[in-house]
Amino acid sequence: MNKIRLIFIRECSVRLRKRSYILMSILGPLLLAAIVVIPLLLKKIDKNTVKQVAIIDETYILGETIKNFENYRFTIIQDTTLEDFRKHYKASGYDAVVFIPKNIYSSNACIIYSHVWIDNALKAYIGYVLRRDLEYMALLKEKVTIETIKRVSTPVFVGVQKWTKEGEYIDEEISMTKKSNIAMIAAIIIYLFVFMYGVMVLRGVIEEKTGRVVEILVSSVKPFQLMAGKIIGIGTVGLIQFIVWIVLTFSIVYGAQVVLFPETYTPTPLPELQDSLGNNNHSLLQLQSDTNVDYAINLFQAIDGVNWTIMLSSFVFFFIFGYLLYASLFAAIGAFIDNDSETQQFVIPVTIPLMLTLFLLGNIVANPSGDIALWLSFIPFTSPIAMMARLPFGVPYWHVLLSACILILTCLISIILSAKLYRTGILLYGKKIRLQTIISILMKN
Amino acid sequence: MTGISIQNITKRFSHTVALNSVSLEIPQGSIYGLLGPNGAGKTTCIRILTQILQPDSGTITLYNKNLEPDDITKFGYLPEERGLYKQMYVGEQIMYFASLKGMSKIEAKQECNFWLQKFNIEQWKHKKAGELSKGMQQKIQFICAIIHKPEILILDEPFSGFDPINADIIKQEILQLKKLGTTIILSTHNMNSVEELCDSIALINASEKIIEGSVSAIKKQFAKNIYSITFSGYYDKFLATLTTSYKILEQIQNNGETTILIELTEEIPTNNLLTHIMTCGNIIDFSQIIPNMHDIFIDVVKNSQSTKLHE
Numbered sequence: 130m131n132k133i134r135l136i137f138i139r140e141c142s143v144r145l146r147k148r149s150y151i152l153m154s155i156l157g158p159l160l161l162a163a164i165v166v167i168p169l170l171l172k173k174i175d176k177n178t179v180k181q182v183a184i185i186d187e188t189y190i191l192g193e194t195i196k197n198f199e200n201y202r203f204t205i206i207q208d209t210t211l212e213d214f215r216k217h218y219k220a221s222g223y224d225a226v227v228f229i230p231k232n233i234y235s236s237n238a239c240i241i242y243s244h245v246w247i248d249n250a251l252k253a254y255i256g257y258v259l260r261r262d263l264e265y266m267a268l269l270k271e272k273v274t275i276e277t278i279k280r281v282s283t284p285v286f287v288g289v290q291k292w293t294k295e296g297e298y299i300d301e302e303i304s305m306t307k308k309s310n311i312a313m314i315a316a317i318i319i320y321l322f323v324f325m326y327g328v329m330v331l332r333g334v335i336e337e338k339t340g341r342v343v344e345i346l347v348s349s350v351k352p353f354q355l356m357a358g359k360i361i362g363i364g365t366v367g368l369i370q371f372i373v374w375i376v377l378t379f380s381i382v383y384g385a386q387v388v389l390f391p392e393t394y395t396p397t398p399l400p401e402l403q404d405s406l407g408n409n410n411h412s413l414l415q416l417q418s419d420t421n422v423d424y425a426i427n428l429f430q431a432i433d434g435v436n437w438t439i440m441l442s443s444f445v446f447f448f449i450f451g452y453l454l455y456a457s458l459f460a461a462i463g464a465f466i467d468n469d470s471e472t473q474q475f476v477i478p479v480t481i482p483l484m485l486t487l488f489l490l491g492n493i494v495a496n497p498s499g500d501i502a503l504w505l506s507f508i509p510f511t512s513p514i515a516m517m518a519r520l521p522f523g524v525p526y527w528h529v530l531l532s533a534c535i536l537i538l539t540c541l542i543s544i545i546l547s548a549k550l551y552r553t554g555i556l557l558y559g560k561k562i563r564l565q566t567i568i569s570i571l572m573k574n
Numbered sequence: 575m576t577g578i579s580i581q582n583i584t585k586r587f588s589h590t591v592a593l594n595s596v597s598l599e600i601p602q603g604s605i606y607g608l609l610g611p612n613g614a615g616k617t618t619c620i621r622i623l624t625q626i627l628q629p630d631s632g633t634i635t636l637y638n639k640n641l642e643p644d645d646i647t648k649f650g651y652l653p654e655e656r657g658l659y660k661q662m663y664v665g666e667q668i669m670y671f672a673s674l675k676g677m678s679k680i681e682a683k684q685e686c687n688f689w690l691q692k693f694n695i696e697q698w699k700h701k702k703a704g705e706l707s708k709g710m711q712q713k714i715q716f717i718c719a720i721i722h723k724p725e726i727l728i729l730d731e732p733f734s735g736f737d738p739i740n741a742d743i744i745k746q747e748i749l750q751l752k753k754l755g756t757t758i759i760l761s762t763h764n765m766n767s768v769e770e771l772c773d774s775i776a777l778i779n780a781s782e783k784i785i786e787g788s789v790s791a792i793k794k795q796f797a798k799n800i801y802s803i804t805f806s807g808y809y810d811k812f813l814a815t816l817t818t819s820y821k822i823l824e825q826i827q828n829n830g831e832t833t834i835l836i837e838l839t840e841e842i843p844t845n846n847l848l849t850h851i852m853t854c855g856n857i858i859d860f861s862q863i864i865p866n867m868h869d870i871f872i873d874v875v876k877n878s879q880s881t882k883l884h885e
Contacts, residue, residue: 340660344655344656345651345657345715348651349674349675556627569588
């Protein structure tokens with residue numbers, strides 16, 4: 130154990146003070162925080178910029194109900210055609226023009242012309258106002274009074290309440306979108322860390338082999354001790370970096386929230402709809418759900434509502450064992466590689482299960498109880514990612530337990546077999562790896 | 575006294591026999607040369623001694639006790655293919671290898687400083703190994719092998735990469751370690767070093783031990799009856815009255831002195847030969863030609879190969 134400790138300390142100390150490691154520990158959280166903060170910042174800047182929008186209304190009625198919305202200021206342009214307006218568009222100083230054609234009653238379509246990007250909130254707002262007014266007009270035609278329309282106008286909010294198989298309520302506040310975001314992020318982070326640090330083990334083994342240090346080392350320590358010390362050392366370095374990433378990312382995001390967004394950000398409700406919806410603002414989010422900005426908003430809000438203890442402890446478990454499984458495989462492979470140029474061709478086949486799970490992440494998140502998600506979360510080579518993607522949606526305990534047991538067992542088998550290969554491989558130079566050789570090494574003893 | 579005794583060690587790799595029932599007796603406190611052509615099995619033998627590999631059969635005893643895993647700290651090893659961690663500082667690196675051999679941090683630090691000063695390279699302590707010249711790195715590797723004061727030191731081609739001055743420094747250190755009682759196993763192709771340093775040798779060829787013994791005994795064993803004689807007198811009489819059969823390999827006559835290189839095909843006592851020369855003239859110079867290790871090595875390996883071919 131003492132020798133494993135010595136190797137562990139060396140692996141940690143050498144890597145912890147590497148410039149690239151320190152740089153990535155700082156840049157990683159900055160980049161992650163930037164993904165959250167920058168869209169919000171842009172949104173804030175955008176909100177402060179008033180945009181002038183012209184309305185050319187060929188119906189002479191529908192344009193009247195379009196009121197100023199967020200940072201959009203609407204002006205109805207009288208006595209002009211779209212073609213005339215287009216010719217003088219530059220001189221007019223408008224940022225966009227909403228063209229309501231007279232055939233809107235049959236075509237149900239209007240067009241926004243602009244030289245700038247039109248955000249989804251404006252499209253949703255114009256669409257909502259015109260649809261509502263067209264419906265009103267159609268109903269009025271059918272002799273339904275305004276009062277009746279307002280009385281019967283009943284927006285329906287569809288909520289989801291989670292309960293157990295026994296029918297007991299579970300208090301959950303996080304929406305499915307937020308859960309999906311958390312699942313995606315957790316799975317991607319685990320993929321990145323398992324892959325990044327697994328490959329670091331591979332490179333470490335190759336460095337010792339090609340640098341011809343390994344023979345001196347194995348004359349002092351057992352190959353298993355060398356492999357174990359290296360894997361544990363690099364894994365610890367990875368875990369430290371992960372913790373630094375989480376702490377720094379949260380600090381930066383919260384710091385940015387305090388400094389840049391003193392009031393917790395909530396999307397501005399559509400003015401005309403607010404009254405009728407009352408407190409059920411959820412459907413507003415649905416209107417805007419596909420925008421990048423909303424992804425950031427959801428993420429921002431999700432941070433507040435997640436049970437981070439469960440997520441982090443599961444993350445640490447699946448990270449440790451997922452890493453141990455892949456790191457032991459990488460160590461065995463590294464032991465047979467003589468030079469760096471051969472590395473890539475061996476890395477890809479090993480990481481195919483990881484990449485496959487990443488490709489299927491969308492399916493897992495869309496249907497966390499489906500067959501694909503279920504099987505991938507039990508197969509040890511894919512379970513670290515798949516189970517992390519399923520966890521935010523609620524997974525039966527026995528699923529987690531079974532997945533964890535299979536992973537631990539596979540890890541042990543992988544470590545034992547990898548140690549055998551490692552012991553032989555590190556002393557072989559200039560020999561091609563043949564399946565037959567590997568099998569004969571594994572069968573020996 | 576025997577330090578290490580290797581008895582009938584056999585090691586196979588797949589279908590290749592690397593060592594075939596090899597037995598060696600390595601005297602304690604001596605320098606033991608392990609010789610042989612490339613691929614003979616020397617490195618396998620060394621790896622078994624350092625417990626990197628386990629033999630398929632046979633036993634190894636250290637001071638008459640079976641070699642145990644804990645004995646690993648008694649060994650120092652400088653492999654032929656050696657390197658250092660390029661990104662690690664020299665001092666840190668030496669201390670790391672010392673700690674792996676069981677030295678305490680304080681002890682390792684003291685010894686590290688001692689050796690760096692001794693080799694006059696203490697200014698490199700805080701440099702990365704990758705910044706050093708090859709020769710400098712070799713010195714660091716040598717320090718790493720001996721820092722924990724091993725009882726048995728195995729050196730595989732210790733002089734490769736050294737210039738003559740540094741090679742001499744290392745040579746002196748090896749002799750010094752021997753004086754302190756270290757048993758040294760030296761594997762090298764440099765036969766001059768073998769003659770200069772080794773007390774005894776073993777020659778391995780094609781997985782088998784061919785010869786083993788003290789350097790002087792082996793030289794004597796392979797010495798042929800070739801003499802270099804310089805004398806003034808009656809050369810013809812000397813040859814005519816020589817009772818044993820002979821072959822003149824070389825003959826030079828200069829100012830009444832004759833120098834011959836003569837091989838006697840029958841063994842006769844040296845004194846008889848000297849007496850015979852004295853009856854024919856005055857002896858100026860007389861010596862028996864003893865083969866050097868280089869010649870013995872080539873002879874033995876060639877003979878061994880031709881024997882195998884005939885078999």
